Amino acid sequence: MKVFITREIPAIGIEILKKAGIEIEQWEEKRPLTQNELIDFCMQSDALLSAGYNNIDAYFLNKCNHLKVVSLHSVGFDNVDVAEATKLKIPVGHTPGVLNSATADIAFLLMIAVSRKAFYCYEKIKKGAWKFFEPTADLGIELEGKTVGIFGLGNIGFEMAKRCKGAYDMKVIYHNRTKNPKAEKELNAEWVSFDHLLERSDVISLHSNLSEETRGKFDRNAFQKMKRSCIFINTARGAIHNEEDLIEALEKRIIWGAGLDVTNPEPMDKNNPLLTMPSVAVLPHIGSATVEARNGMARIAAQNVIAGLNGEKLPFPVNPEIYRA
Ligand SMILES: NC(=O)C1=CN([C@@H]2O[C@H](COP(=O)(O)OP(=O)(O)OC[C@H]3O[C@@H](n4cnc5c(N)ncnc54)[C@H](O)[C@@H]3O)[C@@H](O)[C@H]2O)C=CC1
Numbered sequence: 001m002k003v004f005i006t007r008e009i010p011a012i013g014i015e016i017l018k019k020a021g022i023e024i025e026q027w028e029e030k031r032p033l034t035q036n037e038l039i040d041f042c043m044q045s046d047a048l049l050s051a052g053y054n055n056i057d058a059y060f061l062n063k064c065n066h067l068k069v070v071s072l073h074s075v076g077f078d079n080v081d082v083a084e085a086t087k088l089k090i091p092v093g094h095t096p097g098v099l100n101s102a103t104a105d106i107a108f109l110l111m112i113a114v115s116r117k118a119f120y121c122y123e124k125i126k127k128g129a130w131k132f133f134e135p136t137a138d139l140g141i142e143l144e145g146k147t148v149g150i151f152g153l154g155n156i157g158f159e160m161a162k163r164c165k166g167a168y169d170m171k172v173i174y175h176n177r178t179k180n181p182k183a184e185k186e187l188n189a190e191w192v193s194f195d196h197l198l199e200r201s202d203v204i205s206l207h208s209n210l211s212e213e214t215r216g217k218f219d220r221n222a223f224q225k226m227k228r229s230c231i232f233i234n235t236a237r238g239a240i241h242n243e244e245d246l247i248e249a250l251e252k253r254i255i256w257g258a259g260l261d262v263t264n265p266e267p268m269d270k271n272n273p274l275l276t277m278p279s280v281a282v283l284p285h286i287g288s289a290t291v292e293a294r295n296g297m298a299r300i301a302a303q304n305v306i307a308g309l310n311g312e313k314l315p316f317p318v319n320p321e322i323y324r325a
Pocket residue numbers: 075076077096097099103151152153154155156157175176177178207208209210211213214235236237261262285286287288289
């Protein structure tokens with residue numbers, strides 16, 4: 001049995017696969033594979049371990065419908081046509097849980113960085129523009145006792161809410177498809193409608209999946225409903241907000257600031273106007289970039305491959321319905 005891996009992953013994942021006697025072929029180049037290259041490699045393999053947001057669409061899946069498993073080295077699965085995989089009975093695996101703390105830390109870091117214009121002030125020093133102490137310059141806003149609105153209160157959203165509550169005694173409100181009893185009990189979190197989330201939050205932090213329902217949901221209309229002092233944080237997926245509308249909202253001071261770990265497209269162009277705005281902080285999609293999280297992801301991704309190749313239920317399937325009936 002052979003697995004094709006689309007980018008270097010932590011050694012623990014390779015060790016687990018080797019121990020299970022699985023042959024490994026890995027993409028060695030730094031550039032991302034084209035879809036045709038991906039198809040060519042997968043034609044020679046029984047499983048795919050996708051570690052670089054490859055486009056796993058209906059075309060790919062139908063070409064490679066012999067695959068016994070598509071294992072993602074990520075929790076997000078918006079790069080996969082899951083409905084088509086399910087139709088073709090190809091199990092898709094992902095890596096939930098192990099990256100909750102790492103990703104919530106980045107959301108929390110961005111929130112504080114934006115509230116105090118930290119990235120902008122750092123750039124100021126590097127440019128030699130720090131001349132003297134100015135009592136009215138670079139003023140931020142404080143977070144203590146403010147309201148954080150979580151959009152998508154699942155695993156990572158819960159960890160972000162916990163940090164906000166614990167560090168700043170923030171009031172937690174959230175908008176999610178379903179209510180989250182654990183967050184309501186432990187964090188006194190309150191479910192609110194989408195409009196109330198926009199209107200009441202001092203900080204809005206996105207933690208939902210990217211889907212056709214959430215694509216572009218944070219647009220001009222949404223920004224206009226937010227407080228003028230609102231800080232907008234996105235560590236979920238860049239396509240959940242409309243970038244043009246976000247730039248406009250910041251330029252016209254409709255909202256106060258924004259912190260992004262994810263952009264659309266990625267990488268962000270170095271001349272993007274967001275990169276020079278005082279109350280904006282941008283990071284290059286490093287939410288899960290800790291040793292602990294990445295090792296956990298590699299381990300789970302390898303375990304999903306092994307289960308798929310053995311014809312067993314994946315430990316962490318995205319489409320568990322293929323095992324029913
Ligand atoms: N920046 C980074 O490096 C990382 C980004 N992510 C992103 O974070 C997302 C969330 O990850 P988890 O918390 O593990 O997933 P999760 O499945 O535990 O939580 C997602 C939550 O969003 C909710 N949701 C989905 N669509 C919604 C809608 N239309 N309206 C309201 N709520 C909705 C779901 O009900 C669920 O509670 C991933 O899908 C991924 O895109 C994940 C890890 C790292």
